[in-house]
Amino acid sequence: MLIDQLNTLKAEWDASQSGVLSRIPLYHQIYTALKDAIVNGTITFGDKMPTEQQLVSVFDVSRITAKRALDELAAENLIVRHRGKGSHVTYRWEPSPVKGPLIGLIKNMSELFQHSSTKAISIEKTTPPAEVRIELGLEGGEKVHKVVRVHCDEDGEPYAYYVSWTVGISRGFTRRNMQEHSRLEIISQNGISLTHVKQTLSAEPATIRVAAALDVVPGAALLSLTRRSFDETGRLVDLLHGLYNPKRFKYLIELSLE
Amino acid sequence: MLIDQLNTLKAEWDASQSGVLSRIPLYHQIYTALKDAIVNGTITFGDKMPTEQQLVSVFDVSRITAKRALDELAAENLIVRHRGKGSHVTYRWEPSPVKGPLIGLIKNMSELFQHSSTKAISIEKTTPPAEVRIELGLEGGEKVHKVVRVHCDEDGEPYAYYVSWTVGISRGFTRRNMQEHSRLEIISQNGISLTHVKQTLSAEPATIRVAAALDVVPGAALLSLTRRSFDETGRLVDLLHGLYNPKRFKYLIELSLE
DNA sequence: CACTATTTGTCCGTATGTATG
DNA sequence: TCATACATACGGACAAATAGT
Numbered sequence: 001m002l003i004d005q006l007n008t009l010k011a012e013w014d015a016s017q018s019g020v021l022s023r024i025p026l027y028h029q030i031y032t033a034l035k036d037a038i039v040n041g042t043i044t045f046g047d048k049m050p051t052e053q054q055l056v057s058v059f060d061v062s063r064i065t066a067k068r069a070l071d072e073l074a075a076e077n078l079i080v081r082h083r084g085k086g087s088h089v090t091y092r093w094e095p096s097p098v099k100g101p102l103i104g105l106i107k108n109m110s111e112l113f114q115h116s117s118t119k120a121i122s123i124e125k126t127t128p129p130a131e132v133r134i135e136l137g138l139e140g141g142e143k144v145h146k147v148v149r150v151h152c153d154e155d156g157e158p159y160a161y162y163v164s165w166t167v168g169i170s171r172g173f174t175r176r177n178m179q180e181h182s183r184l185e186i187i188s189q190n191g192i193s194l195t196h197v198k199q200t201l202s203a204e205p206a207t208i209r210v211a212a213a214l215d216v217v218p219g220a221a222l223l224s225l226t227r228r229s230f231d232e233t234g235r236l237v238d239l240l241h242g243l244y245n246p247k248r249f250k251y252l253i254e255l256s257l258e
Numbered sequence: 259m260l261i262d263q264l265n266t267l268k269a270e271w272d273a274s275q276s277g278v279l280s281r282i283p284l285y286h287q288i289y290t291a292l293k294d295a296i297v298n299g300t301i302t303f304g305d306k307m308p309t310e311q312q313l314v315s316v317f318d319v320s321r322i323t324a325k326r327a328l329d330e331l332a333a334e335n336l337i338v339r340h341r342g343k344g345s346h347v348t349y350r351w352e353p354s355p356v357k358g359p360l361i362g363l364i365k366n367m368s369e370l371f372q373h374s375s376t377k378a379i380s381i382e383k384t385t386p387p388a389e390v391r392i393e394l395g396l397e398g399g400e401k402v403h404k405v406v407r408v409h410c411d412e413d414g415e416p417y418a419y420y421v422s423w424t425v426g427i428s429r430g431f432t433r434r435n436m437q438e439h440s441r442l443e444i445i446s447q448n449g450i451s452l453t454h455v456k457q458t459l460s461a462e463p464a465t466i467r468v469a470a471a472l473d474v475v476p477g478a479a480l481l482s483l484t485r486r487s488f489d490e491t492g493r494l495v496d497l498l499h500g501l502y503n504p505k506r507f508k509y510l511i512e513l514s515l516e
Numbered sequence: 517c518a519c520t521a522t523t524t525g526t527c528c529g530t531a532t533g534t535a536t537g
Numbered sequence: 538t539c540a541t542a543c544a545t546a547c548g549g550a551c552a553a554a555t556a557g558t
Contacts, residue, residue: 004382005385008380008382008384011379011380011382013467023282023283023286024281024282024466025281025533026534026535027534027535028281029466032465032466032467033467036465040387040388041387041388041389041391042385042386042387042388044388061535061536062535062537063537064534064535064536064537065534065535065536068534068535093388198510199510200508200509200510201459201508201509201510202481202504202508202509203479203481203482203502203504204461204479204504205478205479208269218269218272219477220463220479221461221462221463221479221480222461222479223459223460223461223481224461224504246461246462246482249460250459250460251458251459251460252456252457252458252459253456253457253458253459283544283546284546285546309522309523309524310523311522311523319546319547320546320548321547321548321549322546322547322548323545323546323547325524325525326545326546328524339523339524340523340524340554340555341523341524341525341553341554342522342523342524342553342555342556343522343523343554343555343556344523344524344555345523345524
């Protein structure tokens with residue numbers, strides 16, 4: 001490992017020495033910094049790790065602390081340590097190919113629908129929670145269509161979890177019908193034309209329920225999409241909340257600049 | 259605070275009890291869970307906090323640990339504590355779902371730049387990790403410009419963490435210059451015209467370093483953006499990886515349908 | 517008014533983990 | 538390896554303020 005690479009690690013380490021990080025043990029912070037460099041391929045197989053003395057001088061810690069950081073890497077078989085020779089990386093980095101469906105704007109939605117299978121978990125007419133009720137402009141006990149779905153890719157692996165609330169639907173929201181037609185098609189069949197859409201993308205941790213459906217651990221980071229669809233009068237008729245497994249799904253935006 | 263709200267917190271806490279988080283003190287983890295509930299408005303002004311004994315039984319910790327979590331909240335003036343009465347929330351939550359800036363397509367970038375302050379953590383020429391090296395088509399030891407930045411909103415709260423790798427830059431990547439000009443402007447000044455951009459949006463958990471910079475818990479779900487910028491010959495010249503705190507930042511897409 | 521349960525404040529001792537020199 | 542210091546976490550004990558019976 002080059003000394004300036006080490007200084008780079010130190011610089012970023014210094015910049016983040018506030019808040020939560022200060023509560024984490026020093027040796028573990030150094031261990032993490034070095035581990036990141038190894039698993040990212042910045043230091044590759046066979047490279048020499050910084051010596052304990054280098055870590056002592058660069059990170060300004062005691063030798064025991066530096067030693068422990070390296071020991072933990074050795075315990076994970078990321079490096080090997082030899083007296084007189086130093087520590088060397090044994091982890092072989094391999095590029096991870098990106099797979100899974102990519103989605104762009106809403107036009108691609110129907111295409112996406114063809115290349116993936118949808119499983120409706122629940123279709124019901126019920127009273128929405130307060131947040132949703134206010135957004136849809138509903139009275140107290142009014143019921144609307146709630147649909148929970150899971151999308152799977154070609155291999156049958158789940159990658160998306162949807163919860164949607166739709167007002168003004170009188171027919172078509174049946175399990176059989178939703179296997180053949182997309183939700184937007186059914187809304188259109190009910191005489192509602194959606195003219196305006198607002199989407200926000202964000203991220204949120206997986207709840208236990210969603211984690212089980214998407215085959216991830218609870219608390220895992222998920223890409224989240226909130227789509228508000230308005231009709232020609234500007235009324236919100238459809239509220240969609242989508243959660244995506246980032247391993248199997250990415251949101252692609254491609255643009256040319258002039 | 260209702261007991262089932264507390265159990266919800268505990269469930270989320272359990273879910274994230276793997277990996278990095280376990281190195282953070284118990285009292286601080288509980289403190290964070292409660293603080294999130296307060297600043298998110300789950301528990302609002304005047305509400306009663308869980309008692310020390312409730313925390314003890316729900317989180318299965320000693321009273322000292324539970325007490326310290328509440329004491330830290332009191333030290334931040336988020337709650338007040340009284341003998342015999344319990345602890346009550348003094349923080350007034352205002353319902354602004356998105357405090358930070360909203361961003362759409364790349365045209366808004368310069369505008370975004372004006373409404374937020376940028377802090378460059380490190381600017382240097384170094385050898386990138388293998389992943390980046392392959393994408394940029396570099397030989398083994400070649401060095402490129404690496405810039406790590408943090409964006410803050412009007413209140414000075416950090417909401418974005420950027421790491422960028424740029425090839426073919428000979429001048430202008432200095433700390434002073436980057437305070438006045440955006441990175442894309444400097445690239446343009448170097449005679450490189452970016453004609454094509456590919457962006458993918460995804461989600462990933464915060465590393466301890468990023469967590470510290472963005473003032474979130476390690477492992478928290480972050481919105482991630484990867485932007486690949488190409489010049490007129492189709493060569494990748496800039497690789498940007500952005501991480502956004504979803505509490506302060508959402509990616510808005512607004513479209514009209516025909 | 518006393519009595520009691522609740523809830524926080526303060527103190528003790530002990531064990532373990534972290535970090536230095 | 539040793540001695541030292543500090544932080545974390547546990548269990549327990551008692552005191553003091555509050556609210557209800």
